[in-house]
Amino acid sequence: MGAEIGRRGFLVVAGLLGLSACGSDTGRGGSGDGTLRHWYHAYGEDGVQDAVRRYAAAYPGAKVEVQWNPGDYDSKVVTALQNSAVPDVFEAQVKVDWVRQKQVVPLDDLLGDTRDDFVRSLLDSQTVDGRLYGIPQAIDTQVLYYRPSLLSKAGVTPPRTVDELIDAAKRVNAGGVRGFFAGNDGGVNVLTAPLLWSAGLDFLSADGKAPGFDDPRAATVFGKLRELHQSGALLLGAPTDWSDPGAFVDGLTAMQWTGLWNLPKIRAAHGDDIGVLPFPRLDSRGAESVPVGAYSAMVNARSGNVDAAKAYVKWLWVEKTEYQTEFATAFGAHLPARRSLAAKTGDGPAKDVVGFVTEGGRIANPARWSSRANTALTDAVSRIAREGAEPTGELRAALQTARDEIARLDR
Incomplete structure (x- = not known):
């Protein structure tokens, strides 16, 4: 992913x-x-x-x-x-x-x-x-870590939908502490799959014969990542990237998407003042999820x-x-x-x-999901989230690359 x-x-x-x-x-x-x-x-x-x-x-x-x-x-x-x-x-x-x-x-x-x-x-x-x-x-899996004390202080409940995550990130974004950290690219790489799953979509269809994101909901959910980028609540330019707990441990962010493997360091830093959540669902048609690899x-x-x-x-x-x-x-x-x-x-x-x-x-990494298809989708998500590109058009090219790769693997 x-x-x-x-x-x-x-x-x-x-x-x-x-x-x-x-x-x-x-x-x-x-x-x-x-x-x-x-x-x-x-x-x-x-x-x-x-x-x-x-x-x-x-x-x-x-x-x-x-x-x-x-x-x-x-x-x-x-x-x-x-x-x-x-x-x-x-x-x-x-x-x-x-x-x-x-x-x-x-x-x-x-x-x-x-x-x-x-x-x-x-x-x-x-x-x-x-x-x-x-x-x-x-x-190995990744989860949403949060500081209950900081969310409570801001009057925020732990987010269970993508909109709640965006709202929580904005409301706890104060006093030198950013609301959310998911990597120095703003979550483009590490959140692409969880965002798809949150909308009830995937990289591939259930039978692996077609892209799983040929649906208007893909444009909707990647538009949410753009909204998060535009909110000013994301931590960017941290000393370490998403796979390291440094930003969360050092109090630079109230919430971080990172690996379960970092739990011992996070516990050592914050004791019982930590909570974990799966990635939120987009709405009732989607699902909470964690990547498994x-x-x-x-x-x-x-x-x-x-x-x-x-x-x-x-x-x-x-x-x-x-x-x-x-x-x-x-x-x-x-x-x-x-x-x-x-x-x-x-x-x-x-x-x-x-x-x-x-x-x-x-x-997290389906065997039939090729690196070329993954690069095409990630590049599209990057342009949507970081440059404000129009989601539907960006995803159209990624869909074609995914179809070409599926056809190649089926030959």
Whole structure:
């Protein structure tokens, strides 16, 4: 969804990083010795790398080597899938092109009777043409944080509609504290999807065969973002962007749209003076929502040890629930990918977010929503919100690009 830069999962494929860490291994399992190579991107929290290496060392079925990949991880994976048997297992979000080119392996048979325990939207996000290609590892989401004391002082109730959000932002915008912060672009990237969902729309139609925003309500709801920009209540030019809690922690804004992963820092700064909400609905035809994204464990179809790699993925991300819980909760605020585990997680705001995900979690990065279509829509929303462009005309061009991309993927 837009240019997601959140802690896990909300990433966009771009650029190219060399594969020197892979050496020249192209044999079975990467080296011909039966060892499984497992790639992760470089998580920022202390302890994650040690934890995943501990999990790998505990696996009884094979030797597993973990590779930590700083830098442009997603592009590194794209290149590896085209040329190499390394890695055998890797974390990513499935892409339709990978499936079409038979670069990844279906994993439906790994879930068994645990399928219904996984958050459905996560499984849907890793499914292409009815087949599952990734086992979700954890849930990342974003929520609307607010300071109850500041809203109460202004006589404002927590907003449950987009109009209430705009009104609240204007009324608490005083005394050096801005009303709302959703990034230094004014929310163009990070709020495009929640705005669509608030109107009962989406990037794609339910069957994925057409754009999901070919509706006059799209122009209406993006016009609301323009109204927010014109209100003067948005914080712009903050020292950090939306994915960092700095603006909210430092008291620069009364409300911020940011990740659940920031909850520990926000709690440390404001104690109990915090509340969380899903993104508001436009009206009774829309819905409250939170974006759901996650890296999933996937298997390289070029691996010489596909069956062994699948067995390892099943052990780690289906059977070892204690590892799944630790991975999601011990290194920052995230949720396990399984409902039974998430329900036992946290209290207060964290528990509220479990409900948001269960009731209104939406796929943040659909496999069939291409980066080209996303850029076209985001550029249109930017011109509407930041330059005051007429919404209907701007969206017309984005719709055509989306149709072209859908047709390309269907060829």
